[in-house]
Amino acid sequence: MRDKHFIAAVLFTVSLLILMLNLPLLAVQSTDEAIWVVATIPPIAEFIRNVGGERVHVIVMVPSGFSPHTYEPKPKQLIEASKAKIYFQVGSGIEFENTWTGRILGVNSGIVMINCSEGIRVFDGDPHVWLSPKNAKIIVYNIYCALSRIDPENEPYYRHNMESYINKLDDLNGEIEKILSKVKNRYFMVYHPSWGYFARAYNLTQISLENEGREPTVSRIAMLIRTAKELNIKIIITSPQSNIKDVEVIAEAINGRVKLVDPLSEDYVSSLLNLALSIRGDDTRYG
Numbered sequence: 235m236r237d238k239h240f241i242a243a244v245l246f247t248v249s250l251l252i253l254m255l256n257l258p259l260l261a262v263q264s265t266d267e268a269i270w271v272v273a274t275i276p277p278i279a280e281f282i283r284n285v286g287g288e289r290v291h292v293i294v295m296v297p298s299g300f301s302p303h304t305y306e307p308k309p310k311q312l313i314e315a316s317k318a319k320i321y322f323q324v325g326s327g328i329e330f331e332n333t334w335t336g337r338i339l340g341v342n343s344g345i346v347m348i349n350c351s352e353g354i355r356v357f358d359g360d361p362h363v364w365l366s367p368k369n370a371k372i373i374v375y376n377i378y379c380a381l382s383r384i385d386p387e388n389e390p391y392y393r394h395n396m397e398s399y400i401n402k403l404d405d406l407n408g409e410i411e412k413i414l415s416k417v418k419n420r421y422f423m424v425y426h427p428s429w430g431y432f433a434r435a436y437n438l439t440q441i442s443l444e445n446e447g448r449e450p451t452v453s454r455i456a457m458l459i460r461t462a463k464e465l466n467i468k469i470i471i472t473s474p475q476s477n478i479k480d481v482e483v484i485a486e487a488i489n490g491r492v493k494l495v496d497p498l499s500e501d502y503v504s505s506l507l508n509l510a511l512s513i514r515g516d517d518t519r520y521g
Contacts, residue, residue, distance in 0.1 A: 269385060270318040272338070274330055275302055276500035277364050278322055278350060278373070284399040285377045285392055289385065293318060295330065298500060301475040302330040303447075316341040320380055325349030326361040348380045362428045365497055366435040367407040367506070371400050406503050410436060413510040421465045422513045423458070423484070425476040428497040432509065441467070443480055450480055462488045469512055471495050 268291040273279040279292045286292075293314045296302045307315075315321070315338050323331050325348075339345065350373045354363050363369050378396040382389040420438050422429075427442035443450045443458060450458065461467075468490040472481045478492065485492050493512035499505040504521030511518050 269320070269381070270314075272315050272318045272321040272345070274322075274324050274328060275364075275498055277370075277498060277502050277505075278324060280500045280502050281350075281364075281370065281374050281399070282322055282377055284402075285374060285395045286381055287391065287395055289388055289391065290381070295334070296498070298496075298498065299474050302328050302498070305330060307334065312338065312341050315345070318342060318345055319384060320346045320348055322348050322350055322377060322380070324361065324364065325351035326354070326356050326363045327359060328361040346380070346384065348376065350376050352376055357430065357434070360427070360430045362497060363431055364502075365429055365506070366431040367403045367410070368435060369431055370502065371403050374399055374403070402503065406506060410506060410510045413507070413514055413516075414438075417514050419466060421467055423462060423467050423470045425470070425472040425478075425481050426497075428473065429471070429509065432506065436510075438513065441465075443470075443484070449477060455480060455483060459484055459487045462490065469493055469515060471509065471512055473497055 268289055269286070270291050270293065271282060271286070272293045272295060273282055274295050276294055276296075276298050279294045282290055282292050293311065295307050295311060295315070296305045321335075321338060323335070325331070335347075351363050351369075353372045353376070354369050356363060364373060374396055378392050381392045385392075414436050421441060422433075422438060423441045423443070425443045427440060427444060429440050432438070433440045441458070441461060443454070445454060462470075462484065468488065469492075470481050470485050470490060471493050472478055473494065473496050475496075475498070481492050484490070493508075495509045495512055496505055499521075501521045507520045511520075
């Protein structure tokens with residue numbers, strides 16, 4: 235087993251060296267004037283693009299469809315990160331950042347690290363801070379401050395973009411409140427406990443199939459089926475990164491439905507609206 239890990243590490247290092255030798259070939263000519271920045275996950279990338287506009291070129295370390303709990307970046311991504319000026323970290327304890335920040339600093343010691351969660355209270359070690367519009371507004375403000383420090387000449391441009399996007403987030407919050415206003419059952423079931431901040435913001439309670447990051451046991455599935463029946467839960471929320479088999483077992487047992495909502499979607503507004511609609515039991519979808 236140790237030999238396999240050693241060989242994998244050697245191959246990764248060799249690939250990285252080959253790519254570094256070919257660095258000029260990887261330059262993106264269309265973004266020469268833009269500020270190269272790194273984002274860990276797609277939602278943070280969306281916030282950056284909405285504030286930075288044409289002034290930024292965003293490198294996403296964990297692509298859509300992958301989990302920041304397990305994803306390992308490709309050598310080409312680290313090469314791209316080596317050219318970035320800023321790394322916009324979620325900053326809430328997300329596993330990818332815990333594992334890979336040191337290695338990114340190893341290829342780019344001059345990169346400016348920004349904690350996008352500064353000013354946000356992290357509850358119970360839950361890293362999914364971006365999943366409430368209120369927290370998203372704080373993240374967007376932190377992005378604006380960082381870009382303005384790096385590029386003060388364009389501060390008015392960033393401020394205008396920030397204010398426009400914060401207005402959009404305020405509208406999103408109002409629409410979610412409207413959707414959920416007549417929902418009597420304030421419990422909803424999820425596979426992975428991503429939606430704690432959303433639940434807290436809208437007086438909801440999420441019940442997770444996973445327990446401390448582990449897949450549900452047979453006894454836990456049986457307990458969850460009883461809980462769903464007692465609370466009259468008919469919708470189970472899952473994501474593209476999760477195991478859908480256990481979700482389908484519970485949904486069949488309670489005569490319920492499975493709804494797919496991605497907490498890592500780059501279409502942030504549609505993702506949160508779709509969650510609210512799913513909790514209400516609607517089949518309408520945004521995006």
